[in-house]
Amino acid sequence: MMLRVLVADDQDLFRGGFSMILDAQPDITVIGEAADGAQAVRAAIELRPDVVLMDIRMPNVDGVEATRRICESTAARVLVLTMFDLDEYVYAALRAGACGFLLKDVHRDELVRAVRVVAAGEALLAPTVTRRLIAGLARSGHPVPRLRARLDELTVRERETLGQVARGLSNAEIASELVVSEHTVKTHVSNLLAKLGLRDRAQAVVFAYEAGLAVPGAHSQE
Template sequence: MTISVVVADDQELVRSGFALIVQSQPDMRVVAETGDGPQTIEAARRLSPDVVLLDIRMPGMDGIETARLVCEQTTAKVVMLTSFHQDDYVYDALQAGASGFLLKDVRADDLVHGIRVAAGGDALLAPAVTRRLIDDIVRSRARPATPLADLGRLTGRELETLTLLGHGLSNPEIAARLQVSEHTVKTHVSAVLSKLGLRDRVQAVIAAYETGLIQPGGANGATAAW
C-alpha cells in the first residue's frame, strides 16, 4: 500500500526538503505541498491523504486550528512538526486530534518511520519527548481533572489498560504488566478508544490525565514513546 502525504509548511525550503525525503520512499508519495492552513484543509478534503505533515506554526490560521479542522473533516492522520524547546502548543495540538509530532530537525529515517507509524493508526511521540512532554505541559496548563461521562463504561481491565497507556507503556510492556498476550492488549486498547470516542493512543494519554487517573509530575508519569 502506498501512503499518500500532504506536506504543509510556510517555509518553502523546509517544505521541499521534507517532500523530497517522503517522495524518495517506495511506499510513499507526496500528493500536495501547502503553505498555509486553508490550503492544507482544502488539499486534505480533496485528496484524502493518509497523513498530513503539518507545521505547528503557520501564518494566518495556525497549525493547531488547521489540525483540528483536518481531523474533524477528513480521515487523515496529522503529524505536527515542531521545535519542542520553543513551542508550548504541543498539548493543544494533541487535543486538536493530532496523532503525534516530530521535531523539525528529525533525521530522515525517523521522519519516514513516523509517517508509517501514524498511517498505521498508532500514536507518534518524538524519541526526545518522553515524560517531560506530558508532565510539563499538563502541569503548566493546570487543568483540573474532568471525569469523562463514559469512563464508567470501561471494564476493570480496560481501566487498567488506559492507566498504563497514560504512563506511556507500549503494548508489549502492558502485556507484561497485566500478564496477558499482546493480542489481548490490542483488544483492550481498541475497546478503550471506542468506548471513550478517542482517535488514538495520544488521545488516551490526554484522557488518562484529564480524568485524574494519572497525576502530572507523579512518580509513575509517562516514561516511554511509542
C-alpha cells in the same frame, strides 16, 4: 500498501526536504504540498491523504486550526512538526486531533518511522514533548471530576491498559506488562477509545492524566 502523505509547511526548504525524504521511501508517496494552513485543508479534503505532515506556525490559517479542520472533515492522521516544543502548542495540537508531535530537528529515519507509526493508528510524541505535556498536566491541578467519573465506564483490564498507554508503552510492551496477547491489548485499546469517545492514543494519554488515572513521576520513563 502505499502511504499517501501531504506535506504542509510555509518554508520551502523544510517542505521540499521533508517531501524528498518521504518520497524516497518505497512505501510512501507525497501526493501534495501546502504553503499555509488554508491550502493544507483544501488539499486534504481534495486529495484524501493518509497522513498530513503539518507545521504549526503558518500564515492565513495556523497549523492547529488546520489540524482541527482536517480531522473534522477527513480520516487523515496529522503528524505535527515544529521548531517550537512549547506547552501550548502540544496541548493545542493534540486537542485539535493531532496523532503525533515531533520537532523539526528530527533525524530523517525518525521522521519516516513517525509517518509509518501514525499511519498505522498509533500515537507518537517526541520525548521532550512528552515530558512537557506531562509536566503541564501536573501543573493543571486536581483531576477533572467529570473525566474521573468516566473511568467507571471501563472494565478493570481497560483501565489497566489505559494506564499503560499513558506511560507511552506500545501494544507489545503492554502485553508483556499485563501478561496477555498483543491482540487482546489491541482489543482493549479499541474498546476504551470507543467508550471514552477518544480519537486515538494521543488523546488517551491526555485523558488519563486529566482524569487522575496516571500520575506524573510514577514511572521512571516519565
